[in-house]
Amino acid sequence: MSELVLDLEFIVGHYNYWMFVILMMTGLYVTVSRGNLVKKIVGLNIFQTSVFMLYISMGKIIGGTAPILIDDPDAVYSNPLPHVLILTAIVVGIATTALGLALVVRIRETYGTIEEDELLVLEHEMEFAEAVQGGGSR
Amino acid sequence: MTASLIGIAVIDILLFTFLVITAIAIARLRNLFAVVMLAGVFSLLSAALLATLDAVDVAFTEAAVGAGISTVLLLGTLALTGREEKKPRHSPFLPLLVCLVTGAALIYGTLDMPSFGAANNPAQEHLAREYLERTPVETGVPNVVTAILASYRGFDTLGEVLVVFTAAIAVLLLLGASGKRPSAGRRGEE
Amino acid sequence: MEHHSVLRVVSKLLIPPIILYALYVQWHGDYGPGGGFQAGVLFAVAFILYALVFGIDSMMKVLPPRTAHIFAGAGVLIYAGTGIVTMLLGDAFLGYNALAHDPVHAQEWGILAVEFGVGVSVAAVMIALFVAFARHNPPLKDEDW
Numbered sequence: 001m002s003e004l005v006l007d008l009e010f011i012v013g014h015y016n017y018w019m020f021v022i023l024m025m026t027g028l029y030v031t032v033s034r035g036n037l038v039k040k041i042v043g044l045n046i047f048q049t050s051v052f053m054l055y056i057s058m059g060k061i062i063g064g065t066a067p068i069l070i071d072d073p074d075a076v077y078s079n080p081l082p083h084v085l086i087l088t089a090i091v092v093g094i095a096t097t098a099l100g101l102a103l104v105v106r107i108r109e110t111y112g113t114i115e116e117d118e119l120l121v122l123e124h125e126m127e128f129a130e131a132v133q134g135g136g137s138r
Numbered sequence: 139m140t141a142s143l144i145g146i147a148v149i150d151i152l153l154f155t156f157l158v159i160t161a162i163a164i165a166r167l168r169n170l171f172a173v174v175m176l177a178g179v180f181s182l183l184s185a186a187l188l189a190t191l192d193a194v195d196v197a198f199t200e201a202a203v204g205a206g207i208s209t210v211l212l213l214g215t216l217a218l219t220g221r222e223e224k225k226p227r228h229s230p231f232l233p234l235l236v237c238l239v240t241g242a243a244l245i246y247g248t249l250d251m252p253s254f255g256a257a258n259n260p261a262q263e264h265l266a267r268e269y270l271e272r273t274p275v276e277t278g279v280p281n282v283v284t285a286i287l288a289s290y291r292g293f294d295t296l297g298e299v300l301v302v303f304t305a306a307i308a309v310l311l312l313l314g315a316s317g318k319r320p321s322a323g324r325r326g327e328e
Numbered sequence: 329m330e331h332h333s334v335l336r337v338v339s340k341l342l343i344p345p346i347i348l349y350a351l352y353v354q355w356h357g358d359y360g361p362g363g364g365f366q367a368g369v370l371f372a373v374a375f376i377l378y379a380l381v382f383g384i385d386s387m388m389k390v391l392p393p394r395t396a397h398i399f400a401g402a403g404v405l406i407y408a409g410t411g412i413v414t415m416l417l418g419d420a421f422l423g424y425n426a427l428a429h430d431p432v433h434a435q436e437w438g439i440l441a442v443e444f445g446v447g448v449s450v451a452a453v454m455i456a457l458f459v460a461f462a463r464h465n466p467p468l469k470d471e472d473w
Contacts, residue, residue: 012147013253018245019154025241026161033233036223038170038215042177045208046161049184052200053154056193061262062146062255066194067282068360069274076257078192079266080282084291087283088298090199091365091450094208095305098457101215102312105464108219117227194361198353202369207454210376214461277435279358287363288439288446292422295442296407299449303404306453310397313460 016057023050035116037104041097048093055082146190146255153187168223170216178209195283332381339381346374354447358436364443368450376458384462393463396456403449410441 027050030043059079067080108114111122160180167173181204188197252259269286279285287295354367379387410422417426424438425431 009253012151013255014248014251015147015151016154016254017248017251019158021241021244021248022158023161024244025237026158026165028240029230029233029237030165032236033226033230034165034223035226036170038212038219039173039223042164042173042212045177045204046164046180049180049204052196053157053184053187056188056191056196057254058259058261059193059266060191060255061257061259064192064257066192066361067270068194069270069280069282077270077282079262080269080286081266082261083193083196083283084286086193086196087199087287087363087365088295090196090203091369092298092301092305094203094211095302095453095457097208098211098461099305099308099312101211101461102309105215105218105461106312114219115224117224195363195366198361198366199369202366202373206373207369207376207458210380210458211461214458214464218461218464276431277439278432279436279439281358281360281363283361284357284363284439284443285435288442289424289435292411292438292442295446296411296422299404299407299446302453303400303449306400306456309457309460313464 016053020050020054020057023047023053037107037114037116038101040116041100041104044100045093045097048089052086052089055086058082149190150187153183153190157183157187168225170221170223173223174209174212174216177212178205181205181208195281335381339377343374343378346370346377350374350451354443355440357443358439364446365450367443368447368452369454371447371451372454372458375455379458379462384459388459391455393456393459396452396459399448399452400456401449403445403447403452406445406448407442408445410438410445414438 024047027043027045027047030046031040034040034043059082061076061078064076064078067077067083069075069077104114107119111119113119113122157180160176160183164173164176164180167176181200185197185201185205188194188200252261269290270282273279273282273285277285277289279289350367350370353362353370354364357363357367375387375391378390410424412421414423414426415421419426422438422442424434426434427437428434
């Protein structure tokens with residue numbers, strides 16, 4: 001019986017980390033396997049959120065409170081340092097996401113598609129056409 | 139201790155499971171409009187989870203940025219690029235294998251991690267205690283997060299603001315900063 | 329969206345409290361959750377809501393893109409300028425202790441100044457990003473989607 005309780009405690013104590021891994025791998029899978037560039041950026045956002053979750057999970061103390069000081073001298077506060085790092089990371093994350101989306105918009109305007117497979121084909125055709133033109137003029 | 143542990147664990151596990159389900163739904167859907175909406179749901183859920191993990195400032199930011207601005211920008215992009223994702227031509231087998239192997243390695247790594255929420259976690263031992271003790275004496279600011287953000291790590295935050303500023307300049311260079319609509323005939327000429 | 333009268337009335341009611349809340353979060357960030365980043369985003373959200381409901385052109389009459397760009401730079405300059413001022417007063421870059429007669433007050437002043445810079449910069453950047461996306465080439469026609 002005590003063994004079972006111990007195991008339950010182990011599972012509860014590590015559940016956050018496992019879920020973080022699953023989230024991170026979902027984000028990685030979306031990023032590498034989907035051809036659509038907007039979908040890739042959403043995947044990167046999932047990946048990013050999973051890292052936020054890992055940091056904040058490590059700073060949490062059970063029975064603690066948010067790191068805003070109160071008069072009670074016995075109060076336990078969660079670790080404020082990861083909060084600072086992640087807070088700025090979220091705002092930087094949206095700025096870089098916007099940059100990625102702007103690149104997607106420009107790619108769509110230039111090539112008429114945002115599917116990776118079609119972009120590679122177009123790129124290949126353009127290189128081929130250039131090579132043929134270069135050969136013809138010589 | 140045990141009762142509070144169970145209470146925290148139930149909320150935590152529930153929210154985290156919803157978060158993962160949303161992420162998997164995002165991975166499976168091909169309608170990009172639904173994907174963007176689910177991304178907003180994902181951000182809101184993660185904000186709730188962050189609030190239960192005592193990171194109120196971060197939860198606040200995530201709710202405003204992730205569920206608000208990010209969704210608006212993604213929708214703006216969809217209006218310019220199209221809303222249906224095409225079926226990928228290559229098989230998803232290799233990426234799936236890579237993700238599973240990497241995930242297994244990471245989970246093997248987590249087995250040695252200190253238990254979630256433990257007060258004697260190495261991350262809580264040195265710097266955090268120092269900040270919590272010094273902030274009321276040195277700055278008199280009750281919100282330790284603000285004190286660290288703006289005072290102790292002021293250089294870092296200056297760098298972050300510069301990154302945001304630089305990213306905005308890059309977006310304006312890519313999309314045009316004048317705010318004037320280019321003439322409607324341009325697309326046809328290309 | 330001229331015909332959505334419910335949206336228009338509700339957003340007219342909502343926008344002033346959003347701006348007021350953004351200012352509260354900005355100046356009260358020392359005592360509760362919040363600070364420059366959150367306040368800036370909330371402030372931008374008020375403008376974005378106005379643009380979504382009343383059209384981006386009427387929003388740009390209130391805040392032309394050029395003004396937003398100037399404010400984005402000004403926020404960074406306020407932040408870095410605080411550092412320069414502390415240097416001129418004889419402390420390190422962003423060492424706030426020289427700003428007032430005693431260090432605790434000086435830290436408070438320094439944090440307020442820096443957070444104000446962050447708030448101005450982030451709000452202007454978010455509005456500028458939204459305008460850049462919303463005013464780009466004419467959106468696709470319905471059949472292209």
